Amino acid sequence: MNDDLRNRFANLYPDIKRLARTRLAQAGGVTGLNATALVHEGFMRIAEREGLHGETRLQFFAYIGKVLRSVVIDFIRERDADKRGSGVTLLTLSSADETPAAWLEVTNLIDLDRALDQLRDFDERLYQIVEMHVFSGLTCAEVGSELGLNERTINRDLQKARALLAEALDRPELSA
């Protein structure tokens, strides 16, 4: 991501957070909707408003994934200040209706954060898919259409990414 784009996204940071909070607050007690899907529509509007297209648009959604991830990490850090890393977090790695959901058990989100950074170096596309799907709430089909790939490919890539991340999180040298 070049500096211009980074600056541009950084300017959107408060918007993204505010939007996410507000949407959730407005939804009140509505169940049956996941939080990411709920805020997702608002992000689509920001993307329209900012006139984001093509690659920039992809990076924007990946960026949102990062923002929401950091929101959660900050939250957990604060909540679990005294028992760092004791919680277990499950990531849904597929939400396509016809395929069984794949979950990734994460005991330490901060480790996950680092693993994701490494994944970006390792396979940029997989990283993007994970950010867009897991953290910014795009469905497999939407990720597919953003990237010009079919849903089946996205699902397989998500399985691959899950395997890679599970591998990384299991390796003791990671935290070194």
Place this chain on the structure above:
Amino acid sequence: MKSAFGISKELWPKASSLFDELSELDGPSRESKLRSMRSREPELVDAVEKLLARTRAQPEASAQFNRRTARDSRVDEHSFDAMLRDALSEPGEQYLAGDRFGAWTLIEPLGRGGMGEVWRARRSDGLFEGEAAIKLLRTDLPAERLAARFARERSVLARLNHPNIARLLDAGVGGRDGKQAFLVLELVEGTPFERFLQDHQADTRRRVALVRDIAKAVAYAHAQLVLHRDIKPSNVLVDQDGSIKLLDFGIAAEIGDEAEAQSSSALTQLTGRGLTLEYAAPEQVIGEATSTASDTYSLGALLYFALSGAHPFAEMPNRAALNRAVLEEPPTRVRQRVSDRLQTNARRGNAAYAFEPVDVDDDLDAIVAKSLRKRSQDRYPSAQSFVSDLDAWLLHEPISIRADDRAYRWRLWFSRNRAFAAASALAGIALLGGVIASVVQRNEAIAQADAADRARAEALRNEKRATTALADLAQQVNKTEAASRRALDAQNAAELAKQRAEEALAAETRAASATRAALSRAERERTIAEAQTRRAESERRLSDSTSRFVTGLFEAADPERALGEKLSALAVLEAGSKTLEAEATTDPRVAAAIGTTLGRVFNHLSRPDRAIPLLERALALAVAQHGEQSKQALDARYEYARALERKERFTEAVPLYRSLIALPADAPLDIKRRVFSRMELAFSLGKLGKFEEAEAAQRELEQAVEPLPKDDWLRVEAVASRAVLASMRGQWQETFRLYSSLGDRINQPPPGHARDSLLMRFGFATSSLATSNPEAAAALFPPLHAESERLLGPDANETLQFLWHVGFTQRNAWDLSGCIATYDRAYAGRARTSGSTHALTLDAGLWAATCRAYAGEKRAATDVLQRFMPALLSIADSGRSDMRNLLTASMLALQLEKFDEAETLIGALQAAISKLNLGQTVEAVRSDLLGVLLIHGKHQDIARTQAALDAMISKRQNTPTGNLVRSNFEVFSTQAQLAALRGDCELLRTHASAARAALLRRSGSKHEHLAKLDQSSAHCKPRDGGLTPAALGVL
């Protein structure tokens, strides 16, 4: 080198595609593939195997999850999604006592809700003593946009100054990051509405009175053009004295996102966009434009809640069902709800409910149902009308809508049972009647028939009302914004008519004694009503885009009379132009469009003085926004020219018309305006006395319409234009001939030209008056006036102009009581539409006074003259109408022997004539003559008077008005009277017979002065100087 993922980055692309390939294979094929590759690439195979193993091995917790689907409604507390939800639900910022927002400092938290936190706060700079409530809003609008919006709306909201509305003290964006939106509200110590109802065993009347007070506050705000948009129990507090406070006025709109209205996906519908679905009107739920009727809906829901302890759709199990019900289901009637709840309470021992419901009678039930209608136009049109019905209920008076409610219910029944209703209509009333008659009591049948008759009469009345409203509509020629409200009225009336007709039909269906003829009559009425509804509907759609602005105008102009009664158009327009001037922030394109329209309407109302500044600004805006040659700018220029022309600023209007005519053919100015520009140019030039140039413009006009078919209306207009030019030159024969040549075509205007047709008939009538039998001509005016009254409305400029001529012919026919009544009526109309000092108002008043003077009511006439004097003399830039008023007033003053006033007035008159360069007109001749009569009145010196008269005649001898002087009745008559005074009977008879002929030509045989002349001639004795100056006032 291996990475964190157990495989090197170099090897990964290969591993990745192998992974893909293997996931397509079943277990055994996968095994054999891996075996075959292991020897060649052991590292790759190892890594991929490991990864595949990881995809198969599900952690225990996730295996459990897999038994449900990923979209299971219960999201596990450990999932990332749930964590995100928790993280986002935490307050974003932690506010602390002492934090400052603008000039406000937080003291202590008061509560937290979906919208954000509320704190007790104090103003830090000491400008405001005491405490306030500060709301720290959650909103997804960016801070800059919010700040701009607050700046725009703060003043409007702060203007709400009502004892039952919590005041907005401040609003802005601030806090530690400078981006937190906040609102500062009057701190209200009170009990929330719901708690109040729980704690106090209020009876029905008390509850209705509370809701009435809330509605009154809402009506007040509507008059200030502010909608609440989020009326619900939690926004109402009741203080210790039991009076209510309504919170959060207009705030819902401020913090909502305008883009939201466009995106109404399933998701937004499901989440309800933060709305309180229980109290929101259907149009709010689907994100359509809200109006005062949306607030009226919420008030109805609030009343429902207050009476029954439940909201209208309380039985809906979840939000999605509620959402659908608000849009589609009629709510359970509140009366039904109350009785349901009382029964359940008895069963369950009262545990489940917030508070006890109270008795609800039919009227209250109808009021609630009316306000909860799905379509906003079926509800109370304003909060004020809702208040009126609640007041009526509290006073045990009849409410406005019982019949309406019955009709509505019947209509629902009708639409549900359409097939049955249609079948029974087909089968014929006799058959059905026979069946029913056997089960229906005879007296009930009679009652039904009566009801049918009443309903039919009502339908007829409403139809008439609709017709009138539609005629009013036609008056606002180009579908102005003002038409929108009238269209709504027309539609409402037509709707009502339709309901009545349907009711009539239903009653008849049930009534044994009803006949087939009655049925078909009702059917016919229904068809008419429906056609009118359709017409009204299309009118309404045309102006719908601005209807919100307009609704606001009417509410602002007169909130008390918003229930379909006619508002003064002028009041509405004044309110409109003030709003336009005051709101500098209005989008300049909208300001240009509305300014042009308001200007056009002011033109129609003969208020060019108000039109000119509006149009000047609109023209400048249109040029700046759209360009000099844009349609908007050209339309504004055309209207501006018309305003100048109507203000008689012809020299300025002429170049504008010329520029419009000179436009290239592809310029965006429609053909009608092109043609009319030529016509108006000819007219303006004629008024300037430039007859040759006017003639040239007229010829161009005729050429322009030449290619059109013979019976095209524009060709009729062109002929009429020539006739008008002829009349300006005093060529009455030619004028009469031209109008006559149009024959019956005058009476067949295409839609939209009824007014033009009336004006031509008027031209024909005036030219008849000048050329043929004046008594026959006089008979043309009363029907013209009546038709104009029907078509254009009683206060339309044209109607009043025709009325003036009715008075004129009455004056000539010496029908003085008729003349007084007519001009009084014209005066009232002018005063209503144009104000009491407008030239045309003064004119009507002066003629009424003149007729009074003739009729001997000198005291009354003198009062009027003296009352009008300041207005008559204060005209700074006088036009022709002002000059004519001076003329009339001078004559009146002479008639009343008020010579000082007469002298002042005649002086002003002569100044006006020379300033307007009218020295060679009939008015100038009259003015000269008045000077002569004044000399006579003041000095009583016959010789001096005669000398002045002779001087005047000789002065005009060789001028264009010489002929006028030689054939003028007033001149002859004055000559005759002077001869009488001198006792020169021979000369008297000569002049008298000339005067007689002139007067007969002009006024017919009934004019009293004829008798007077005859009398003078008969009784003339040589040297008999007995006539008073008053006898000279024969003008």
